[in-house]
Amino acid sequence: MSKLTINIDGKEVQAKSGDTILETALAAGKYIPHLCYCPGLKPEALCRLCLVEMADGELITSCRVPVVRGMVIKTKSPAIDRAVRPTVELLIKYHHERCAGCPASGHCELQTVMSHLKIDRKRVRRLRPPPAKRPIDVMNRCFDYDPNRCILCGICIRTCEAIHGESLLYYIGRGHETKVAFYGDEKKCETCLKCVERCPVGTLLAKNLIEAK
Amino acid sequence: MPEKLRTILVCQGTGCISGGAGQLQEALSAELTLQKLNAVAEIKHTGCHGFCQRGPLVVIEPEGIFYTKVTQNDVPDILHSLRPGAPLVERLLYYDTVINQPIKSFHDVPFYYKQQRLVLRNCGVINPENIDDYLDAGGYKALRKALAMKPEEIIKEVKDSGLRGLGGAGFPTGRKWEAASQSPGNVKYIICNGDEGDPGAFQDRSVLEGDPHSVIEGMIIAGYAIGAHHGYAYVRNEYPFAVHRLGVAIEQARQRGYLGKNILGSKFNFDVEIFQGAGAFVCGESTALVLSIEGKRGMPRSLPRPRTTEVGLWGKPTVLNNVKTYANIPLIINNGAAWFASRGTEKSKGTAIFSLTGKVVNSGLIEVVMGTRLREIIFDIGGGIPGGRAFKAVQTGGPSGGCLPAEMLNMPVDFDSLTSAGSMMGSGGMVVMDQDTCMVDIARYFLDFTQRESCGQCIPCRIGTKQMFDILDSIIKGRGKPGDIDLLLELGHSIKESSLCALGQSAPNPVLSTIRYFRDEYEAHIFEGHCPAGVCTHCL
Ligand SMILES: Cc1cc2nc3c(=O)[nH]c(=O)nc-3n(C[C@H](O)[C@H](O)[C@H](O)COP(=O)(O)O)c2cc1C
Numbered sequence A: 001m002s003k004l005t006i007n008i009d010g011k012e013v014q015a016k017s018g019d020t021i022l023e024t025a026l027a028a029g030k031y032i033p034h035l036c037y038c039p040g041l042k043p044e045a046l047c048r049l050c051l052v053e054m055a056d057g058e059l060i061t062s063c064r065v066p067v068v069r070g071m072v073i074k075t076k077s078p079a080i081d082r083a084v085r086p087t088v089e090l091l092i093k094y095h096h097e098r099c100a101g102c103p104a105s106g107h108c109e110l111q112t113v114m115s116h117l118k119i120d121r122k123r124v125r126r127l128r129p130p131p132a133k134r135p136i137d138v139m140n141r142c143f144d145y146d147p148n149r150c151i152l153c154g155i156c157i158r159t160c161e162a163i164h165g166e167s168l169l170y171y172i173g174r175g176h177e178t179k180v181a182f183y184g185d186e187k188k189c190e191t192c193l194k195c196v197e198r199c200p201v202g203t204l205l206a207k208n209l210i211e212a213k
Numbered sequence B: 001m002p003e004k005l006r007t008i009l010v011c012q013g014t015g016c017i018s019g020g021a022g023q024l025q026e027a028l029s030a031e032l033t034l035q036k037l038n039a040v041a042e043i044k045h046t047g048c049h050g051f052c053q054r055g056p057l058v059v060i061e062p063e064g065i066f067y068t069k070v071t072q073n074d075v076p077d078i079l080h081s082l083r084p085g086a087p088l089v090e091r092l093l094y095y096d097t098v099i100n101q102p103i104k105s106f107h108d109v110p111f112y113y114k115q116q117r118l119v120l121r122n123c124g125v126i127n128p129e130n131i132d133d134y135l136d137a138g139g140y141k142a143l144r145k146a147l148a149m150k151p152e153e154i155i156k157e158v159k160d161s162g163l164r165g166l167g168g169a170g171f172p173t174g175r176k177w178e179a180a181s182q183s184p185g186n187v188k189y190i191i192c193n194g195d196e197g198d199p200g201a202f203q204d205r206s207v208l209e210g211d212p213h214s215v216i217e218g219m220i221i222a223g224y225a226i227g228a229h230h231g232y233a234y235v236r237n238e239y240p241f242a243v244h245r246l247g248v249a250i251e252q253a254r255q256r257g258y259l260g261k262n263i264l265g266s267k268f269n270f271d272v273e274i275f276q277g278a279g280a281f282v283c284g285e286s287t288a289l290v291l292s293i294e295g296k297r298g299m300p301r302s303l304p305r306p307r308t309t310e311v312g313l314w315g316k317p318t319v320l321n322n323v324k325t326y327a328n329i330p331l332i333i334n335n336g337a338a339w340f341a342s343r344g345t346e347k348s349k350g351t352a353i354f355s356l357t358g359k360v361v362n363s364g365l366i367e368v369v370m371g372t373r374l375r376e377i378i379f380d381i382g383g384g385i386p387g388g389r390a391f392k393a394v395q396t397g398g399p400s401g402g403c404l405p406a407e408m409l410n411m412p413v414d415f416d417s418l419t420s421a422g423s424m425m426g427s428g429g430m431v432v433m434d435q436d437t438c439m440v441d442i443a444r445y446f447l448d449f450t451q452r453e454s455c456g457q458c459i460p461c462r463i464g465t466k467q468m469f470d471i472l473d474s475i476i477k478g479r480g481k482p483g484d485i486d487l488l489l490e491l492g493h494s495i496k497e498s499s500l501c502a503l504g505q506s507a508p509n510p511v512l513s514t515i516r517y518f519r520d521e522y523e524a525h526i527f528e529g530h531c532p533a534g535v536c537t538h539c540l
């Protein structure tokens, strides 16, 4: 694969053609906030956090844009901040659970995003509270799904699709009530637990983990 | 049999049907036989005639005698009036309060004569379930002409006409067709977008109900132009009459050889199939609509992505246009690009169709040339605000459009002017508001719709619109907080900038535009606990 360079935040960075901006930045140790990107899966740009600013000022989702020789991008700018920060604040406000006691704490992508953006709790407190908590889905024999922690990154759905051809997990509902569910297909689950493994937060949890807690 | 002297047109648009037009027509038929007038007049049912508010409507041709709010009790009098020398049924005529006189023919009613009904030319005039009516009105002539042209010539004609898509984005139709025609592959598709999920909108439904053949004809011509042989008409489930009449029209077009193999003796094959959508607003978005036809959940796909004209339905090059966009095509082919381009403004050609509703004297389905001023639409065609109340704002473009104040009434209605004012053309909703409307409450109403219709896949739209709705809800309940206006602006900006599809990207418009033009109303609610319009009962 041919090599090329792009400019990220004023620094020349080596890139492989075919890689996306996000992949290139991450490989170069340059973090860009992201929640729905997962190596090996088709990027869908659902979380909208990986916005970067192009030379012409346009904001684009870096997970879906392949690098082009000579590209100049910024990962931090007032425009990016205005677009992305409120999204993260909303996500935190709607994330019902506390980190203490969450099995994902310490390797949670949402925590990484929060600390990278230095989220100000005061700004989060301005927001109206989320709707009531929803019950945990315990349908699967090997893992549970907690809609109150779910960020709807879709990684579990795309993982299931990639491994089994067609995903047994689906989105159901609309608006803020959207969640992920088996929709009656839980018996077909081969319990490979890849979806649980890749969950970037503490939404999908293997059952023994919960009991051990 | 002698030539029938009169035709009694009974509007069977959804509005008139809900007012009892079905039974009215039956009563007219029965009475016609009873009064032995079958030789004098025939009864014909039509699609929407436009002036829905005065329905059920009956028009007697050739004079265009226009009876409004007709009930079954009026049937004997109407038929009696057909006898030589008999007077008109004056109580049913449209009464013009400006000249204080009843008006005999609809051609003279201000609601109609200020309009230019090009796309709607057949709506309310022909029987949509009788292809001969469409043929008598010049139907399928454009198809015959198009089949004698080269596909490139058709595309050039559509490009030169300046027609822009009427589904919302206003993308140049000719360029879209050109892109699809140049995409490689033998299998291509045509899709007609009849999702029309906006609350209160009925333009596309009315065209499908009133003149389905014009849409089919446009789709066939599009198919021939790009080399597609199959078309899908995506119509929402909630539109039973539209689905039925389109189905009848497709069947009749097949029988007469306008659809199917070797159309009109040419080598061109094309057929259309109806796809009934589940009625989600977001399924009107092009990529979601394509997924929906493929049997998947209708979720928009993020940019950057290949255009639908390259990778569309089942991965094939696809042209997706709005109902009204297709209905324009026969006009352009018949009359030529120059004829079409002579109407409208420099960048918006042809006509715009609106569902005019809200606090306006004459509501209904209207068509005006692009560039007509808002004032002419609301005050001349719409007859102004009822009850001597004052005009406050007009909202265009459906749930994601903006609210424009009285200062903007002189603005010409076209794609670019509306967008620059913070609203949009959308698919053609137009809601008029009077002095008794609370702008915060209106913003809340639209946000309530979008937050529920958000497909839920991207964070800013899913949570952001809900949060905006919650803030607006607390403001109208007297629980607004000092920083709320800034917070709404911040959120609105972020949602517009970062959402995945145009639903989220435009959802904050009602809030941002009402803050831009009616900020004092927000402040009155938040700081004084007072609703200036007297609507929000918690704020007095
Ligand atoms: C949320 C959403 C809903 C939409 N709904 C419709 C619709 O009901 N009808 C329509 O024609 N276009 C709708 N559109 C616009 C379509 O994506 C597309 O631009 C249009 O159908 C293209 O046709 P045109 O070029 O003839 O306008 C919608 C877009 C969005 C983002």
Ligand code: SF4
Residues within 6 Å of the ligand: B282, B299, B300, B453, B454, B455, B456, B457, B458, B459, B461, B462, B499, B500, B501, B502, B503, B504, B505
């Ligand atoms: S903007 Fe809203 S409707 Fe569009 S993809 Fe995002 S969540 Fe779905």
